[in-house]
Amino acid sequence: MxxxxxxxxxxxxxxxxxxxxxxxxxxxxxxxxxxxxxxSGELSGEDIxxxxxxxxxxxxxxxxxxxxxxxxxxxPLIRLxxxxxxxxxxxxxxxxxxxxxxxxxxxxxxFDGVPGVSFPGIRPGERFTYEFPxxxxxxxxWHSHSGLQEQAGHYGPIVVESADPDPRYDRDYVxxxxxxxxxxxxxxxxxxxxxxxYFNYQMQTATEGEMSGAMRRMWGQMRMNPRDISDVTGSTxxxxxxxxxxxxxxxxxFRAGERVRLRIINGSAMTFFNVRIPGVxxxxxxxxxxxxxxxxxxxxxxxxxxxxxxxxxxxxxxHAIVAEAMDRSGMGVASLTSHKGHRASPPPLREPVTLTMAxxxxxxxxxxxxxxxxxxxxxxxxxxPADVKVGPGLDMVSPMxxxxxxxxxxxxxxxxxxxxxxxxxxxxxxxxHREVDREMRIHLTGNMERYxxxxxxxKFTAVTDDPIRFGFDERVRVTLVNDTxxxxxxxxxxHFFELVNGADHMHQPLKHTVIVQPGGTATFDLTANEPGDxxxxxxxxxxxxxxxxxxxxxxxxxxxxxx
Amino acid sequence: MIxxxxxxxxxxxxxxxxxxxxxxxxxxxxPAPEMDHCAMGHLPPEQCGKQExxxxxxxxxxxxxxxxxxxxxAMNDKSAPEDAVPARALEGPRHAADAIWGRExxxxxxxxxxxxxxxxxxxMVLVERLEARIPTDGGETGYLWDAQAWYGGDLxxxxxKTEGEGEFGGAVEDAxxxxxxxxxxxxxxxxxxxxxxxxxxxxxxxxxxxxxxxxPYMFHVDGALFLSDRGDLTARVEAEYDQKITxxxxxQPRIEAEFAAQDIPEREIGAGVTKVEPxxxxxxxxxxxxAPYIGVEYEAKLGETxxxxxxxGEDPDGFKVLLGVRAWF
Numbered sequence: 001m002x003x004x005x006x007x008x009x010x011x012x013x014x015x016x017x018x019x020x021x022x023x024x025x026x027x028x029x030x031x032x033x034x035x036x037x038x039x040s041g042e043l044s045g046e047d048i049x050x051x052x053x054x055x056x057x058x059x060x061x062x063x064x065x066x067x068x069x070x071x072x073x074x075x076p077l078i079r080l081x082x083x084x085x086x087x088x089x090x091x092x093x094x095x096x097x098x099x100x101x102x103x104x105x106x107x108x109x110x111f112d113g114v115p116g117v118s119f120p121g122i123r124p125g126e127r128f129t130y131e132f133p134x135x136x137x138x139x140x141x142w143h144s145h146s147g148l149q150e151q152a153g154h155y156g157p158i159v160v161e162s163a164d165p166d167p168r169y170d171r172d173y174v175x176x177x178x179x180x181x182x183x184x185x186x187x188x189x190x191x192x193x194x195x196x197x198y199f200n201y202q203m204q205t206a207t208e209g210e211m212s213g214a215m216r217r218m219w220g221q222m223r224m225n226p227r228d229i230s231d232v233t234g235s236t237x238x239x240x241x242x243x244x245x246x247x248x249x250x251x252x253x254f255r256a257g258e259r260v261r262l263r264i265i266n267g268s269a270m271t272f273f274n275v276r277i278p279g280v281x282x283x284x285x286x287x288x289x290x291x292x293x294x295x296x297x298x299x300x301x302x303x304x305x306x307x308x309x310x311x312x313x314x315x316x317x318x319h320a321i322v323a324e325a326m327d328r329s330g331m332g333v334a335s336l337t338s339h340k341g342h343r344a345s346p347p348p349l350r351e352p353v354t355l356t357m358a359x360x361x362x363x364x365x366x367x368x369x370x371x372x373x374x375x376x377x378x379x380x381x382x383x384x385p386a387d388v389k390v391g392p393g394l395d396m397v398s399p400m401x402x403x404x405x406x407x408x409x410x411x412x413x414x415x416x417x418x419x420x421x422x423x424x425x426x427x428x429x430x431x432x433h434r435e436v437d438r439e440m441r442i443h444l445t446g447n448m449e450r451y452x453x454x455x456x457x458x459k460f461t462a463v464t465d466d467p468i469r470f471g472f473d474e475r476v477r478v479t480l481v482n483d484t485x486x487x488x489x490x491x492x493x494x495h496f497f498e499l500v501n502g503a504d505h506m507h508q509p510l511k512h513t514v515i516v517q518p519g520g521t522a523t524f525d526l527t528a529n530e531p532g533d534x535x536x537x538x539x540x541x542x543x544x545x546x547x548x549x550x551x552x553x554x555x556x557x558x559x560x561x562x563x
Numbered sequence: 564m565i566x567x568x569x570x571x572x573x574x575x576x577x578x579x580x581x582x583x584x585x586x587x588x589x590x591x592x593x594p595a596p597e598m599d600h601c602a603m604g605h606l607p608p609e610q611c612g613k614q615e616x617x618x619x620x621x622x623x624x625x626x627x628x629x630x631x632x633x634x635x636x637a638m639n640d641k642s643a644p645e646d647a648v649p650a651r652a653l654e655g656p657r658h659a660a661d662a663i664w665g666r667e668x669x670x671x672x673x674x675x676x677x678x679x680x681x682x683x684x685x686x687m688v689l690v691e692r693l694e695a696r697i698p699t700d701g702g703e704t705g706y707l708w709d710a711q712a713w714y715g716g717d718l719x720x721x722x723x724k725t726e727g728e729g730e731f732g733g734a735v736e737d738a739x740x741x742x743x744x745x746x747x748x749x750x751x752x753x754x755x756x757x758x759x760x761x762x763x764x765x766x767x768x769x770x771x772x773x774x775x776x777x778x779p780y781m782f783h784v785d786g787a788l789f790l791s792d793r794g795d796l797t798a799r800v801e802a803e804y805d806q807k808i809t810x811x812x813x814x815q816p817r818i819e820a821e822f823a824a825q826d827i828p829e830r831e832i833g834a835g836v837t838k839v840e841p842x843x844x845x846x847x848x849x850x851x852x853x854a855p856y857i858g859v860e861y862e863a864k865l866g867e868t869x870x871x872x873x874x875x876g877e878d879p880d881g882f883k884v885l886l887g888v889r890a891w892f
Binding site for chain 2 (some may be wrong): 097109110114115116117118119120121146147189190191193194196198201202203204205206207208217220221222223379387391392393394395435436437438439440441447449450452454459460461462464465469470471472474477531532533537544545546547549553554555556557558
């Protein structure tokens with residue numbers, strides 16, 4: 001370990017020296033050379049060198065192993081220009097295979113970075129070059145797609161500058177949300193598998209929770225836990241903003257009167273965040289890197305792997321940027337301040353969230369009269385289509401799954417101020433007009449007690465040779481039906497799909513990741529116009545690791561297409 | 564027998580479905596979810612454009628009408644159903660990456676991908692009860708262990724169970740070890756089959772067939788039939804419930820009952836219900852993995868087995884105070 005530290009010390013020093021030659025943004029502050037930096041510099045140009053290595057990471061009172069890129073967690077901000085070509089040279093200094101997936105970038109499939117789908121992976125000691133043109137602008141991110149390395153720190157932001165300058169802001173900051181845990185990710189997975197709600201210290205107890213006895217018995221009868229909001233919580237996670245925990249005092253500077261663009265990226269493994277800056281309204285200008293019509297909100301929930309760009313015009317003073325974990329077991333905090341050194345005090349954590357009937361896929365509104373005498377069966381498998389496998393891996397079938405695009409996210413349906421909903425998003429630019437060629441429904445299935453997760457009741461291991469097949473340029477309307485009580489952020493590689501969210505069909509917002517709310521449905525229209533093989537999965541890292549993944553193929557494909 | 568016990572248990576459970584309070588359902592503040600016909604795909608895209616300008620879709624408060632989600636295929640006359648995959652989508656190659664990087668390079672990565680996305684095997688060791696048992700009416704303080712370990716995937720597992728007791732300073736009185744193959748037979752239950760070996764009180768082997776899992780209302784149950792190498796059929800059922808008092812303080816009612824299909828004189832067992840042990844344990848989870856507890860248990864031999872005990876000058880029932888630890892790793 002000693003020699004390892006020394007080697008990394010040298011490398012970190014070099015990295016820092018290289019970084020200091022560039023204008024270092026505020027998000028990159030806070031370095032200690034004996035360990036991985038919390039936050040890092042940025043890289044740009046046509047040739048970019050990235051190096052993956054083992055490091056030690058500290059934040060607050062927690063410390064442990066990290067997989068860092070160029071010696072920092074998160075790894076460097078990669079800043080590109082729309083229309084340029086880029087060669088990303090990635091050296092793997094780990095003892096195991098690694099990879100980088102460019103989340104949200106439109107790339108030839110063989111450079112998408114998913115070992116076993118797009119390429120063989122990067123072996124220990126190997127240097128792999130990704131090369132592709134930059135066809136878009138916006139806020140994206142990159143992360144490992146090998147094992148559970150992403151949890152350990154192997155991720156970073158991407159900003160692609162538009163060819164057209166945007167005059168709407170004076171300052172531009174990346175706000176990358178993530179988590180740090182001292183527990184090895186494989187051990188987290190094992191603890192989830194053996195059950196016992198290991199990380200949940202917000203369960204209903206005899207002394208806690210307002211649910212009536214009758215309702216508690218109903219949940220118990222179904223063997224479901226109404227406080228099952230997040231699988232992994234603040235009991236082991238320190239929530240990070242740009243690699244800084246709440247104790248690390250990250251500050252973003254502004255001058256009174258300035259308009260500040262915040263590029264908020266949820267680069268966490270398992271945590272949905274509620275993002276707000278108390279007292280400062282936020283104007284959402286982009287979702288998943290794609291421009292949307294401006295909409296002003298006071299708070300929004302960001303699912304794992306999503307990004308939102310907002311513009312704020314904070315009044316003089318210090319304001320807390322609060323990224324509260326959806327289950328309210330902790331928060332990431334930074335200060336947006338016009339007084340250097342001043343620290344904004346964040347509001348306290350709000351009360352834990354309790355699931356409701358709507359999250360079971362039951363209607364939940366005033367007209368309950370019709371439901372008297374209704375069978376409360378939460379696993380009526382006759383409601384499932386034939387292609388859903390019914391087995392131990394499926395513990396629930398939503399009785400009446402409804403479109404929940406208008407749901408602001410667990411715990412945000414009862415707050416008083418303005419909260420972003422998917423139904424608020426409208427693409428800024430017009431999408432091509434397309435008729436739907438085919439419709440499909442994919443069920444999100446799972447078993448909380450066994451910690452099994454899958455699509456259509458089949459883990460990835462059962463469908464390795466049974467991909468979801470699309471014809472090139474086929475327009476497919478995909479409805480995701482959530483037969484579980486967890487919110488799943490579903491990500492399709494290589495494409496942007498359009499959310500069927502009530503916006504007129506030429507202005508359906510483009511996204512790469514969509515949250516499917518518990519017990520509900522979400523629908524998107526996809527034009528499958530990127531040939532090759534692509535990963536399609538739940539972006540909750542341990543759900544994917546449990547099998548909630550499938551390969552999507554777009555054909556015809558010829559080797560010449562991608563290159 | 565086990566099934567009968569489980570059923571009986573289910574009948575005794577609190578709050579049958581019919582008695583559930585539905586009045587709470589209407590009291591929540593969340594607005595009624597709106598039925599967006601565009602979002603639901605009920606309307607072709609052309610009409611969605613118009614709808615955008617007009618009124619929002621009406622709230623869906625007319626009961627169950629229109630809730631048939633099975634008919635989505637019919638929503639858009641022009642669109643094909645899910646299984647109408649166009650012919651071009653079935654064109655090769657089977658794996659696009661093979662055409663770029665070669666099949667040889669991709670195969671190991673594909674195997675690794677499957678292993679890392681659903682193919683995980685893992686395991687745990689759980690010491691459910693490790694306790695000292697102090698009789699309230701005097702007598703020797705005893706000890707008891709009850710542990711299990713498993714290793715495997717989501718559905719198929721190898722399970723070891725061991726249980727036994729004795730008195731401090733004395734010999735082990737009862738001990739058994741089971742080696743079982745466990746197969747998930749539903750979302751909440753495993754079927755377990757294998758062998759049980761008892762080194763004490765006399766060396767004996769059984770075939771085991773059991774069911775373990777999570778019953779409605781969150782009762783953990785474990786029931787098994789045992790057929791001994793001498794042809795004796797016995798059974799055992801355990802059920803327990805974890806009531807959280809706080810996030811770390813947990814009260815666990817637990818009941819265990821044993822049955823015999825015939826007299827087993829050499830083990831002083833009579834046919835029928837042979838033993839019942841209801842108990843209450845209060846544990847504090849210093850960590851999830853380590854929880855010391857205190858408890859009380861009533862232990863009673865019943866029926867003919869009790870008669871045999873009395874005839875031997877032994878008290879067939881009594882209370883015990885428990886001090887122990889629950890742990891896993």
